[in-house]
Amino acid sequence: MLVYYYGLGFSPSMGTIDYVKYWPQHVKERIRTTYMYLGASILSSTAAAAICLRSPVIMNMVMRQGWVSMLVTIAAVWGSGIMLQSIPYKEGFGAKQLAWLAHTGTVGAILAPLYLLGGPLVLRAAWYTASIVGGLSIVAVCAPNETFLKMGGPLAIGLGVVFASSVGSMFLPPTTALGSGLYSMSLYGGLILFSMLLLYDTQRIIKQAETYPVHEHMVRPYDPINNAISVYMDVVNIFVRILTLLAGGGNRRQK
Numbered sequence: 001m002l003v004y005y006y007g008l009g010f011s012p013s014m015g016t017i018d019y020v021k022y023w024p025q026h027v028k029e030r031i032r033t034t035y036m037y038l039g040a041s042i043l044s045s046t047a048a049a050a051i052c053l054r055s056p057v058i059m060n061m062v063m064r065q066g067w068v069s070m071l072v073t074i075a076a077v078w079g080s081g082i083m084l085q086s087i088p089y090k091e092g093f094g095a096k097q098l099a100w101l102a103h104t105g106t107v108g109a110i111l112a113p114l115y116l117l118g119g120p121l122v123l124r125a126a127w128y129t130a131s132i133v134g135g136l137s138i139v140a141v142c143a144p145n146e147t148f149l150k151m152g153g154p155l156a157i158g159l160g161v162v163f164a165s166s167v168g169s170m171f172l173p174p175t176t177a178l179g180s181g182l183y184s185m186s187l188y189g190g191l192i193l194f195s196m197l198l199l200y201d202t203q204r205i206i207k208q209a210e211t212y213p214v215h216e217h218m219v220r221p222y223d224p225i226n227n228a229i230s231v232y233m234d235v236v237n238i239f240v241r242i243l244t245l246l247a248g249g250g251n252r253r254q255k
């Protein structure tokens with residue numbers, strides 16, 4: 001519905017796309033670089049997953065169950081992400097780019113076991129994810145500038161709820177009422193949440209590209225990698241949930 005409302009110009013207000021022709025070159029370059037890193041992040045994770053699938057040792061490590069394995073996984077993703085976010089951006093290939101490859105490679109390694117659900121199913125989930133991400137991106141650029149930027153507070157609360165539900169569903173049987181509810185919140189609520197976060201992050205990237213100082217000697221340089229990673233994580237979470245649904249995970253609570 002949002003695609004039709006904003007994409008077909010039914011909104012009475014001007015959308016972000018209406019201002020593109022007025023953007024100076026540096027704004028266009030910032031957005032272009034950000035989305036180049038987004039595409040490269042997806043390719044990096046895909047390559048890392050493919051390498052892991054060829055290594056029984058790595059696959060054995062990432063497929064382990066239990067508290068320790070879960071904590072190590074969370075620490076690896078969060079640790080590499082925090083390190084990446086903390087390094088200032090510089091053009092070329094340096095520490096920031098190495099940290100970026102390490103982070104996206106770590107995520108790819110963790111996602112590698114999903115391929116065992118079947119190549120055709122994974123490919124189908126990827127196509128569905130691309131369609132959803134494309135549609136939501138159109139909505140974000142056609143909507144008025146700050147339409148979705150006002151959702152920051154509620155989205156942060158929702159993220160906490162989905163994270164808690166995801167952790168809780170790991171330890172409660174899905175056959176119980178509470179376990180079923182937590183699993184549904186993690187799966188369906190997470191899909192909705194990360195779709196809304198994609199709208200938010202897309203408009204935030206555009207806003208930052210427009211307003212971040214051009215003369216950056218007094219502040220940290222504009223960082224296309226950090227901005228790309230925020231959308232990348234939205235895409236990854238949407239993909240994982242769509243793949244789970246296609247694999248029949250949405251019926252797990254009924255078993």
